[in-house]
Amino acid sequence: MHHHALYRSMLRIRRIEEALADRYAEQEMRCPMHLCIGQEAIAVGVCAALSASDVMFSNHRAHGHYLAKGGSLNAMVAELYGRSTGCCGGRGGSMHLIDLDVGFMGATPIVAGTVPLAVGAAWAASLKKEKRVSVIFLGDGCFEEGVVHESMNFAALHKLPIVFVCENNEFSVYTHLSERQAKRPIYRIAEAHGLMTQVGNGNDVDEVLTLAKTAVQNAKHGKGPQFMEFSTYRWREHCGPDFDDHLGYRTTQEIEIGLKDCPIAKYEQRLKQSNSLSQADIDKYEVEIREEVIKSFEFALSSPKPTAMDAMERVYA
Amino acid sequence: MHNAGSRDITFAEAVREGLDNAMERDSRVILIGEGVPDPKAIFNTTAGLRNKYGAQRVFDMPLAENGLTGVCIGAALSGMRPVMVHQRIDFALLAIDQLINNAAKWHYMFDGKASVPLVVRVIVGRGWGQGPQHSQSLQAMFSLVPGLKVVMPTTAYDAKGMLLSAIEDDNPVMFIEHRWLHQIKDNVPEESYRVPLDKAKILHEGNKVTVAAFSYMAVESLIAAKGLMAAMGIAVDVLDMRSVSQLDVASVIDSVRKTGRLIVADTAFRTGSIAGELIAKVVEQAMDLLTTKPVRVASPDHPTPTSHFMAEHYYPTPQTIADAVLDMLGADKNSDAYRKLCELLQRDGPHDTPNRSFKGPF
Ligand SMILES: Cc1ncc(C[n+]2csc(CCOP(=O)(O)OP(=O)(O)O)c2C)c(N)n1
Numbered sequence: 007m008h009h010h011a012l013y014r015s016m017l018r019i020r021r022i023e024e025a026l027a028d029r030y031a032e033q034e035m036r037c038p039m040h041l042c043i044g045q046e047a048i049a050v051g052v053c054a055a056l057s058a059s060d061v062m063f064s065n066h067r068a069h070g071h072y073l074a075k076g077g078s079l080n081a082m083v084a085e086l087y088g089r090s091t092g093c094c095g096g097r098g099g100s101m102h103l104i105d106l107d108v109g110f111m112g113a114t115p116i117v118a119g120t121v122p123l124a125v126g127a128a129w130a131a132s133l134k135k136e137k138r139v140s141v142i143f144l145g146d147g148c149f150e151e152g153v154v155h156e157s158m159n160f161a162a163l164h165k166l167p168i169v170f171v172c173e174n175n176e177f178s179v180y181t182h183l184s185e186r187q188a189k190r191p192i193y194r195i196a197e198a199h200g201l202m203t204q205v206g207n208g209n210d211v212d213e214v215l216t217l218a219k220t221a222v223q224n225a226k227h228g229k230g231p232q233f234m235e236f237s238t239y240r241w242r243e244h245c246g247p248d249f250d251d252h253l254g255y256r257t258t259q260e261i262e263i264g265l266k267d268c269p270i271a272k273y274e275q276r277l278k279q280s281n282s283l284s285q286a287d288i289d290k291y292e293v294e295i296r297e298e299v300i301k302s303f304e305f306a307l308s309s310p311k312p313t314a315m316d317a318m319e320r321v322y323a
Numbered sequence: 324m325h326n327a328g329s330r331d332i333t334f335a336e337a338v339r340e341g342l343d344n345a346m347e348r349d350s351r352v353i354l355i356g357e358g359v360p361d362p363k364a365i366f367n368t369t370a371g372l373r374n375k376y377g378a379q380r381v382f383d384m385p386l387a388e389n390g391l392t393g394v395c396i397g398a399a400l401s402g403m404r405p406v407m408v409h410q411r412i413d414f415a416l417l418a419i420d421q422l423i424n425n426a427a428k429w430h431y432m433f434d435g436k437a438s439v440p441l442v443v444r445v446i447v448g449r450g451w452g453q454g455p456q457h458s459q460s461l462q463a464m465f466s467l468v469p470g471l472k473v474v475m476p477t478t479a480y481d482a483k484g485m486l487l488s489a490i491e492d493d494n495p496v497m498f499i500e501h502r503w504l505h506q507i508k509d510n511v512p513e514e515s516y517r518v519p520l521d522k523a524k525i526l527h528e529g530n531k532v533t534v535a536a537f538s539y540m541a542v543e544s545l546i547a548a549k550g551l552m553a554a555m556g557i558a559v560d561v562l563d564m565r566s567v568s569q570l571d572v573a574s575v576i577d578s579v580r581k582t583g584r585l586i587v588a589d590t591a592f593r594t595g596s597i598a599g600e601l602i603a604k605v606v607e608q609a610m611d612l613l614t615t616k617p618v619r620v621a622s623p624d625h626p627t628p629t630s631h632f633m634a635e636h637y638y639p640t641p642q643t644i645a646d647a648v649l650d651m652l653g654a655d656k657n658s659d660a661y662r663k664l665c666e667l668l669q670r671d672g673p674h675d676t677p678n679r680s681f682k683g684p685f
Contacts (some may be wrong), residue, residue: 017537036451036683037454037684038683088629088632088633089632096632097630099452116413116414147386179357181357247684275389318625
């Protein structure tokens with residue numbers, strides 16, 4: 007993928023989420039919302055290595071994954087506003103996203119709940135002899151859930167075409183990794199299950215893309231399940247639009263280091279230094295994105311409101 | 324009734340105090356859950372306990388609900404009295420194997436040779452788009468398993484007293500807290516006291532209809548009862564059931580003996596609800612006392628939608644309960660008194676938050 011596309015895709019996710027955060031205080035997006043600001047490079051780098059036919063499952067912090075895979079912005083914003091045009095018709099909100107047109111199979115907020123589903127999708131692809139990979143995004147917290155280990159074992163046993171992408175931001179809500187897991191690298195767990203593993207800087211989109219390309223190629227060529235662990239940093243509060251540094255669960259120093267390692271600013275600098283991105287390009291992208299964002303909010307706010315009658319539909323297929 | 328050494332505190336504070344009392348009295352009591360020592364302290368129900376009792380008794384938890392439930396069962400079998408907490412009952416679903424196959428059956432299947440003194444606190448979410456996976460009210464599901472005790476305290480007084488009883492009980496107890504109760508205040512003694520795990524409590528007295536209610540629906544039923552009295556002079560009995568698995572049918576029948584009419588208000592889906600079970604028991608034991616068919620007030624049989632537009636009528640309100648009472652009595656709703664009742668029961672603030680000060684996202 008072209009450098010510009012990577013840059014633009016990250017910038018787009020950032021601006022969309024900033025707009026969501028700004029407007030959350032209006033109290034019209036009435037659902038829990040987990041922002042991925044600071045973690046955009048992983049979603050963008052991984053998705054850049056995928057084809058349209060590849061599928062993906064995600065979790066509570068799904069906006070970036072959904073958007074990078076090509077999920078409809080209008081349907082996402084409308085979903086957050088609880089409107090009929092939302093991707094779940096209002097049933098889900100921010101924590102439940104889906105766009106089957108682009109292979110985004112579903113995101114749900116029960117930690118690790120979608121991990122075996124992604125393995126199942128890879129299994130189906132392999133049974134049907136379809137050349138596609140299934141991708142699952144998991145936070146570091148997922149490695150505490152038994153179902154993740156059960157899923158990896160099955161994926162390895164059947165050499166399934168799945169790519170596990172661990173976004174290690176070291177926190178589950180306010181609890182640091184060291185209070186939840188014994189001291190050992192996460193990727194070694196995958197290794198022990200027989201997965202091919204790679205480790206990288208999740209705030210470097212080039213690096214993410216390079217690793218992801220290898221993983222996707224391996225998975226597509228019958229080398230079995232792939233695992234990538236990316237380090238990254240969540241900038242804002244676990245759930246909600248604000249910063250929560252006043253709670254004191256992360257040190258000021260740590261936060262400063264985290265915010266300095268901005269995947270977008272770093273990439274911008276790199277591209278500018280190699281003269282592959284100009285300020286004019288950036289300005290153009292900013293304008294385009296702003297317009298798209300404004301339109302998506304207009305779309306959401308002018309969309310019909312579902313009713314209690316609608317809520318009764320869709321219980322059974 | 325204001326006793327010496329008692330004051331008004333919230334349900335959340337009462338839970339915290341109950342834990343504190345239990346840990347102070349009994350060094351076998353340990354506390355574990357995701358976020359227990361974190362800055363938000365499980366909606367402030369565990370605040371300060373890590374400082375007071377140390378990291379050897381108050382634990383954060385890996386995101387491993389099933390495994391850690393088993394670990395707590397093992398610890399309980401070995402002389403500890405663990406209290407686990409999950410921020411949503413939906414997360415406890417991951418632990419259902421350990422809860423149902425092990426905790427609930429250990430005492431029975433090993434001929435009473437061992438028991439599992441484990442308390443699992445779980446919170447039922449509601450509002451602000453908690454949606455399909457963060458707001459289920461699953462008390463009936465847990466109650467259908469013999470060997471598990473399931474309770475749903477409503478008031479801060481009961482929260483503390485029932486938590487202390489649950490911790491001292493030799494059986495596994497699911498202690499279900501409704502998120503919208505956490506901020507409600509009640510008069511609570513400072514010292515420890517116990518409230519039984521199998522008794523209903525009368526919240527309001529009247530002779531027209533019996534309203535037996537669970538958890539937050541008891542709060543809503545009390546509002547309805549006060550409104551009915553003030554606007555229409557209709558007096559209903561409101562029973563806060565408090566226990567789910569050990570239904571206090573006798574107290575309900577006592578009330579029905581007086582009223583002849585029964586409404587059961589539940590926080591859960593209607594079908595398979597504990598409300599249905601209570602009605603079945605009353606009908607089995609005292610059908611002759613009923614002068615009209617009993618009624619369930621519960622949520623519709625579909626998952627909770629996230630959209631606040633869709634969820635607007637999902638939960639029964641005081642108005643729903645009052646209307647059920649009036650319909651049962653065949654009362655005239657085309658009256659000034661009824662219009663006054665509706666005015667009284669009008670909700671102050673949005674339907675999807677517990678109070679006006681709530682600004683999301685939880
Ligand atoms: C089974 C289950 N347990 C607990 C929770 C509450 N919860 C929601 S997100 C979260 C943190 C998950 O951390 P991680 O997987 O590292 O992802 P991150 O939030 O850092 O992106 C927790 C504990 C949940 N949703 N599901």
